[in-house]
Amino acid sequence: MSYITATTLEDALTALAAGPASVIAGGTDWFPAQGDRHFDGTLVDISRLADLRGVTKTDRGWRIGAATTWTDIINADLPPAFDGLKLAAREVGSTQIQNTGTIAGNLCNASPAADGVPPLLTLDASVQLTSGQGTREIALCDFLQGVRKTDRAADEILTAIHIPDLPDGSKGCFVKLGARKYLVISICMVAVVVRVNDGAVADIRVAIGAASPVAQRLTTLETALRGLPAKGLTHAITDDLVHGLTPISDVRATADYRQAAATQVIRRAITLALEGDP
Template sequence: MGIYHRPGKLKDALAVLATTGARPVAGCTDVFAATEAQDLRGDVLDVTAIEGLRGIFETASGWRIGAATTWRDIVHARLPRAFDMLQQAACEVGGAQVQNAGTVAGNICNASPAADGMPPLLTLDAQVELVSERGERVVDLAQFVTGPRETVLQSDELVSAVLIPSKSVHGHSRFLKLGARKHLVISIAMVAVRLAVEDGKITDAAICVGACGPVAKRASALETALIGTSAEGADQLVSPAHLKDVLAPISDVRGDAAYREAAALELVQRAIADVLEQVP
């Protein structure tokens, strides 16, 4: 069994990473579930005590979600309507115990194809702020997660925040998830939709599908097709062709590939209709 580190300063945490190669953890809701031994092997770096790493704040350039921000923090935050989909997803990340412990950064670093946080964050054009003793870099979330359980995070780096640009914090949004039951379930398919409407026409569209491929992906063809169209009946414009570059589902015990494709199409249509019902 290794050493448990729980520094209060970011610089101390980065020094631990640089010298020990410790595993960063926060809520451990994914780490413990994937651990087959009775304890975690090697050094562990608990980031939950680091100053400034928890909370969601508006900045001059958008919004900053600290890496140790929990899903329960997201649920209770006062946020613009564009964040509705992220708060809805937060309500479905496990049960209350998981939401109280699990973090936004942990969800994306775990890089599960069925990570509930990915579609809404991608739909908000999220970026990931990474820090190490070598410096800081910012990576688009779409490039941060490269495959199932795979990211570009280096062994000496920590995720310090998830950044949402101001340009993406407008419009209304919706998150929908299909599982074998209502709660405490891994997604069969899920979608996040954000739409802005002016004078009855869609002026901006961001749509993402998750759990239907190795990584969650934006439906760029559908977004392009919707922009400039009448908001009335826009959900009926969605066709399988709009999602062909997004869907690459597998068949498993939760559902076969054909079912996932049909479910994703239906969820997108429903989410668009739900968003448009919110528009004044």
């Protein structure tokens, strides 16, 4: 194995195109995933590329650089719609992991239990992929294609996440259900973005992770809740509106438990998101 610390994006793309190669920034997902396997290729470290780090306001919304750490996101000055993403950032491993692990690594790892995915889905995030041939942008929901599967080509680097502006008054929340409070892979997790106008739900977005091969928006539930009074909204959330999930049984929980817990976690996340609204 050879190791390259890229000093420019062009250097990183050149090394990647020469292949076989893997990209890391923090490496907090890549190294554990290797286990005892031998990697006979080039490891391209992009953590020192300043252009790939940080959260900035743009004329279209917000840009999060691929090498932005979870601690960077926690400390960023962001509107309340991003509160779910900030809460998810605090759930990613330990403080040391949050200081090192990056948002792009979390997405490219494509775990069904990736903490960053549900809140980014509620923010209508898209990802920017760059290769020597140019740049393309794809919705996050299309980028994630299955367990450990993405639409990233072998010669591409995920360079940024783009999030469009949300209307004023949008508020986010994230709730993670696990066997303990910290340092846990979730049983299921829910992100919500909600906006209330004149006491009614003007818009709501709900995404759930660790309950199917890919985290997903619950569009049927969203449609059913829009326009309803915010007060007592959780009473309208019934099990029949939480469908399309395909949870698995593993050491953390059975599939039946995950399915039953999903409705309760959704109710909790929406309640917390609505706190403070009349």
